[in-house]
Every structure is written in C-alpha cells, then in structure tokens.
Amino acid sequence: MTDSANGSDNGSDRQPYGVGPAYPSAHTRFDDAASAQRPFRGPAAESSAPEEPPAPAEDPAASSEPPREPYFAPSTDFTVAEGVRDVGMVFVGASTTAGYGDPKGLGWVGRVVARTQHPDVDLTAYNLGIRGSTSGDVVARWSAESQPRWKGRSERRLVLSFGTDDILSGMTMARSRLNLANVIDEATSAGIGVFVVGLTPSLDGELNRRIEALAEAQADVCSRRGVTYVDCFRPLASHDQWMADLAASPDRAHPGQAGYGLIAWLVLHNGWNDWLSLR
Structure with missing residues (x-):
C-alpha cells in the first residue's frame, strides 16, 4: 500500500486527522468484520479542555470580531436500550449526502444503510440531503425536519455531512465551524447520538486547500466534543478511482457509483459500528 493511499499529503509526515485506516488502493471492499478503529478523540489534554467563552448575544456578522464557539458543557449521556432497538436515523447535509450524480440513486447514505441491517436493530433511516445546503441552512432546518422523523422512536441518531457549499458561498471558516459546533451541542444535549462525515x-x-483546512477545523470541533469524525479528504485526495470518477461525471464535481461506494467504505470502517454499538 502506498503512502498516498495512507492519506499522506504529497510526501508530508503529517498524520491524518480524524479517524480512518488506510484506504484500499483500487476497489471498494465492504468487509463484514467490524472495524478495529475507535472514534477519534484527539489528545487527552485537548479533548478535556473547555471551549472558548460564549459569543456575545448580538449577531456576530455585525461585529468585526470573528464568531466564537460557545462554551461546551458535557452533554447528556447517550444510552442504548436492551433487546431490539427502535432506531430513527436522520442524515442531514448537501448534494453529496443526497447522492446527487449516482446513477443507482443510492449515494453513500443508501449503501451505508444497506450495510447496517442487524437483528437487534429496527432501523428507520431518512435522507435529508439538499443540494446547495450550507451549514447555516443545516442550523436552521435540522431540528424541525428531524423531529417528525424521530417521533415514536426510542433511539435518535443524527449523521451530519456538509461544508463545501460554505466555501463556495464565501462563508468564513469561523462561522462554518461555529455552525457545526452549535448543531452538535444542541443535539447531544438533547440525548441525540451524532456522527460526522x-x-x-x-x-x-x-479549492482542495480550502476544503482540507475546513476539514481539519471540523475534525477539531468533533474531537473537542467526543464525536466521531470520518476523514474523507485525505484518503480520497490521491485516490485514482475517486479522481477518475469525478473527472467522468457531467459536472466534474460529484462522484458516480464508484465514488459513493468509496465514501460508504470509509464511513463503515471508521467507527460506524462502535457508534451504533453493534457487535
């Protein structure tokens, strides 16, 4: 396996952020064995450190100061019921979450859900991906759209995946980071299990330099909160099959069947079963 497949950056010695084993150099493999990887927690000293003080009540956009993340208090512990679990799982994000460009119409979400069937889990999944959705859009809609899907479910799960549209819309990294932090804090404080792709x-x-910088910021937000973050950027940045799939797509921006399979592989092998407490 080459260094590029392991996620190195053009020969750099930097270690990959987030969680994730080296990605296979050629074909997607869905292995039935649970991944041995644990959710990324970051250095112990950093993960236990409090966030910065809360931002002022006024609109941060009206101030010259960049928006600051709210102080984070430990969230409500998430519990898993005994016996058959009634799980409501909501995926919130943008076009890639929606699976745009996949001729099979599955995207990575459909492939992940198909591989998450378990005799102890009664899973109901909802894909709420919307093309062009920024983190600000997600802040505004995630709760209102998710709560009706969770009604009657004893276990609530939220999968988040967004950010590229923040960059394309000109949103500052500080605001994008704050939006992700606010969604995670609100969800976890309500006893909702959160997973970030x-x-x-x-x-x-x-554009990739800006995407990588935002990916690192998202990984840091998740690490501070003990939330699993799956690094998709470094494993795919030099992956031939991913790049070929993008180049062959009509808009050269969204993957096709192969590319979505690669994302699904990364999700399934980087803390997914641990997050769901599946054995």
Missing part, C-alpha cells in the same frame, strides 16, 4: 476532495487544487 467529512468533506471530500475536488479536482480543483486551490
């Missing part, structure tokens, strides 16, 4: 690379080198 990171940004994927594009064919544009300059």
Whole structure:
C-alpha cells in the first residue's frame, strides 16, 4: 500500500486527522468484520479542555470580531436500550449526502444503510440531503425536519455531512465551524447520538486547500466534543478511482457509483459500528 493511499499529503509526515485506516488502493471492499478503529478523540489534554467563552448575544456578522464557539458543557449521556432497538436515523447535509450524480440513486447514505441491517436493530433511516445546503441552512432546518422523523422512536441518531457549499458561498471558516459546533451541542444535549462525515476532495487544487483546512477545523470541533469524525479528504485526495470518477461525471464535481461506494467504505470502517454499538 502506498503512502498516498495512507492519506499522506504529497510526501508530508503529517498524520491524518480524524479517524480512518488506510484506504484500499483500487476497489471498494465492504468487509463484514467490524472495524478495529475507535472514534477519534484527539489528545487527552485537548479533548478535556473547555471551549472558548460564549459569543456575545448580538449577531456576530455585525461585529468585526470573528464568531466564537460557545462554551461546551458535557452533554447528556447517550444510552442504548436492551433487546431490539427502535432506531430513527436522520442524515442531514448537501448534494453529496443526497447522492446527487449516482446513477443507482443510492449515494453513500443508501449503501451505508444497506450495510447496517442487524437483528437487534429496527432501523428507520431518512435522507435529508439538499443540494446547495450550507451549514447555516443545516442550523436552521435540522431540528424541525428531524423531529417528525424521530417521533415514536426510542433511539435518535443524527449523521451530519456538509461544508463545501460554505466555501463556495464565501462563508468564513469561523462561522462554518461555529455552525457545526452549535448543531452538535444542541443535539447531544438533547440525548441525540451524532456522527460526522467529512468533506471530500475536488479536482480543483486551490479549492482542495480550502476544503482540507475546513476539514481539519471540523475534525477539531468533533474531537473537542467526543464525536466521531470520518476523514474523507485525505484518503480520497490521491485516490485514482475517486479522481477518475469525478473527472467522468457531467459536472466534474460529484462522484458516480464508484465514488459513493468509496465514501460508504470509509464511513463503515471508521467507527460506524462502535457508534451504533453493534457487535
């Protein structure tokens, strides 16, 4: 396996952020064995450190100061019931979450759900991906759209994946980071299990530098909160099959069947079963 498959950055010695074993160099493999990887927690000293003080009540956009993340208090512990579990799982994000461009119409979400069938889990999944959705859009809609799907379910799960549209819309990294933090804090404080799937690379080198920077920021937000973050950028940035799939797509921005399979593989092998307490 080459260094590029392990997620190195053009020969750099930096270690990959987030969680994730080296990605296979050629074909997607869905292995039935649970991943041995544990959710990324970050250095112990950092994960236990409090966040910065809360931002002022006024609109941060009206101030010259960049928006600051709220102080984070430990969330309500998430519990898993005994016996058959009635799980409501909501996926919230943008076009990649919606599976745009996949001729099979599955996207990575459909493939992950198909591999999450378990005799002890009665799973109801909802894909709430919307093309062009920014983190600000997610802040505004995630709760209102998710709560009706969770009604009657004894276990609530939320999977988040967004960010590229923040960059394309000109949103500052501080605001994008704050939006993710606010969604995670609100959800976990309500006893909702949260899982975050990171940004994927594009064919544009300059855009990729900005995507990688935001991916690192998202990984840090998740690490501080003990939430699993799946790094999709570094494993795919130099993956031939991913790049070929993007190049062959009509808009050269969204993957096809193979690319969505690669994202699904990364999700399934980077803390997914641990997050769901599946054995």
